[in-house]
Amino acid sequence: MSSDKPQNHYSPGLSTRSIHHGESFASDTGTVMPPIFPSSTFEHGNPGGFDYTRSGNPNFRILESVLSSIEDCSYATVFGSGVSAITAIASTLKTGDLVLCEENLYGCTIRLFEQIFQRFGLNTAWVDFTDASSLTTITEKKPAMIWLESPTNPLLKILDISKICTVANAQKIPVVVDNTFCTALLQSPLKIGATLSLTSTTKYINGHSDALGGAICTNERKWQDLMTFAQKALGLQPSPFDCWLITRGIKTLPLRLERQVSNAAALADQLAAHPSVKWVRYPFRGDHPQQNVALRQMNAGGAIITANLKGNQNQTFSFCKSLKFFTLAESLGGVESLICHPATMTHASVDATTKAHLGIDESLVRFSIGCEDLSDLSSDLKKALDQL
Known part of the structure; x- marks a missing residue:
C-alpha cells in the first residue's frame, strides 16, 4: 500500500495532539479556542484559499488537522455525518462494482448498500470475516472494495484486520474500516x-451527543483527493458550528474514553455473572470468541x-x-450511558431473516x-x- 506519510517524524502524545489544534485562522486575536466561521462565502484571493463553504471552511480545516494528528496519518476529510462519509x-x-462486506455492519450502512446504492448498479456480497474461508472469498470474487x-x-465481532488487509x-x-467504536485511541486500522x-465523529470523537459529523x-493522496471532491460535489460537508463543537469535544476524548472503558470492563463482568443474562460480548473478556485477536489489535x-x-x-x-442512568436511545459514545434495542432500533431496516441469521433477536441489547x-x-x- 502506497503512502505519502513522512517517516521518522516526531509526534507528541495523543492527549497533547487532541488538545492542540494548530492554526486557528484568527491569529490577530490571540484566541485560544478557534472561533466559528459561519460564512457561506469568502472574498477571492484570501490567504487560506477559501471560496465557498461547501468546498472548504476554516472550521473544517481545524478539525481535519486534529483528526489526522490523532490518527497519525497524512490526510483527513470531514463530512456532515457518518452516513455522509459512507x-x-x-x-x-461504478455500476457493476462489487463491495465485499462483513455481514454484521451498522444497520444504516446495510440500508445504504441494499436500498440505495444497489439501484445504481452497485453490488454487495456479505461475508463472515471471522471465518478463515473469507480470505479465499476475497481472491475468488475480486471485489472493487472491502468494507469492514x-x-x-x-x-x-472482532475481525483480524491485518490478515484481511494482507490479502x-x-x-x-x-x-475500508469503520473505526467508530474504537477511534484511533484504541485501534489504528491504517497502521x-x-x-x-x-469514523462517525458524532460518537466518541465529539462525545456529547450534540453534533453530527x-x-x-x-495516507494516500489519491483517496484524499477523491474524498475532498465528494465533500464538495455531493454537498456532504458538515456545518462550521458542528465542526467547532467536535473540535471542542475531541480535546477531552482521551479522558472520557479512559473512564468509559474502565466502567465498561467492570459492568461487562457484572452482567455476565447475573442469572438473568444469557451471554455477554465484550472484546477483552475471556469468553469472547475473538478475544485473542482483540488483545493483539486493540489497546483496550x-x-x-x-x-x-x-x-x-x-x-x-x-x-x-x-x-435510571441508561437512556433508551440510538447512538453511542457520549458521556451519558445509553441502552439500545438493535432489532427495533439501529437494525430495524434489516430484514428479519438476516437478523435471525446474525443473532440480532428480541432479547439483544447494546450498552x-x-x-x-x-x-x-x-x-x-x-x-x-x-x-427481569
Missing part, C-alpha cells in the same frame, strides 16, 4: 493495512457491551425502560457506557436485572 466512499465506485467494522455493530493489498483492493479509516482518514476493550437477556421483547423493553460513577451504573443495572 456515501463519499461509495461515490468513488471491528468491533462490529451490535455483536462486537487485499496483494491484489490492490482498497479496504495495519487499511486504506481508509472511517463523519470523517475519513487515509472499548466502551460498548452487548448482552442477550433471558426474556422476550416486552420483558427486554421493560428492562430498558426501568433503568454504550458513559462517564458516570461506576457505583451508580452498577446499582442501576442490578436493580433492573433483579426485576
Whole structure:
C-alpha cells in the first residue's frame, strides 16, 4: 500500500495532539479556542484559499488537522455525518462494482448498500470475516472494495484486520474500516493495512451527543483527493458550528474514553455473572470468541457491551425502560450511558431473516457506557436485572 506519510517524524502524545489544534485562522486575536466561521462565502484571493463553504471552511480545516494528528496519518476529510462519509466512499465506485462486506455492519450502512446504492448498479456480497474461508472469498470474487467494522455493530465481532488487509493489498483492493467504536485511541486500522479509516465523529470523537459529523482518514493522496471532491460535489460537508463543537469535544476524548472503558470492563463482568443474562460480548473478556485477536489489535476493550437477556421483547423493553442512568436511545459514545434495542432500533431496516441469521433477536441489547460513577451504573443495572 502506497503512502505519502513522512517517516521518522516526531509526534507528541495523543492527549497533547487532541488538545492542540494548530492554526486557528484568527491569529490577530490571540484566541485560544478557534472561533466559528459561519460564512457561506469568502472574498477571492484570501490567504487560506477559501471560496465557498461547501468546498472548504476554516472550521473544517481545524478539525481535519486534529483528526489526522490523532490518527497519525497524512490526510483527513470531514463530512456532515457518518452516513455522509459512507456515501463519499461509495461515490468513488461504478455500476457493476462489487463491495465485499462483513455481514454484521451498522444497520444504516446495510440500508445504504441494499436500498440505495444497489439501484445504481452497485453490488454487495456479505461475508463472515471471522471465518478463515473469507480470505479465499476475497481472491475468488475480486471485489472493487472491502468494507469492514471491528468491533462490529451490535455483536462486537472482532475481525483480524491485518490478515484481511494482507490479502487485499496483494491484489490492490482498497479496504475500508469503520473505526467508530474504537477511534484511533484504541485501534489504528491504517497502521495495519487499511486504506481508509472511517469514523462517525458524532460518537466518541465529539462525545456529547450534540453534533453530527463523519470523517475519513487515509495516507494516500489519491483517496484524499477523491474524498475532498465528494465533500464538495455531493454537498456532504458538515456545518462550521458542528465542526467547532467536535473540535471542542475531541480535546477531552482521551479522558472520557479512559473512564468509559474502565466502567465498561467492570459492568461487562457484572452482567455476565447475573442469572438473568444469557451471554455477554465484550472484546477483552475471556469468553469472547475473538478475544485473542482483540488483545493483539486493540489497546483496550472499548466502551460498548452487548448482552442477550433471558426474556422476550416486552420483558427486554421493560428492562430498558426501568433503568435510571441508561437512556433508551440510538447512538453511542457520549458521556451519558445509553441502552439500545438493535432489532427495533439501529437494525430495524434489516430484514428479519438476516437478523435471525446474525443473532440480532428480541432479547439483544447494546450498552454504550458513559462517564458516570461506576457505583451508580452498577446499582442501576442490578436493580433492573433483579426485576427481569
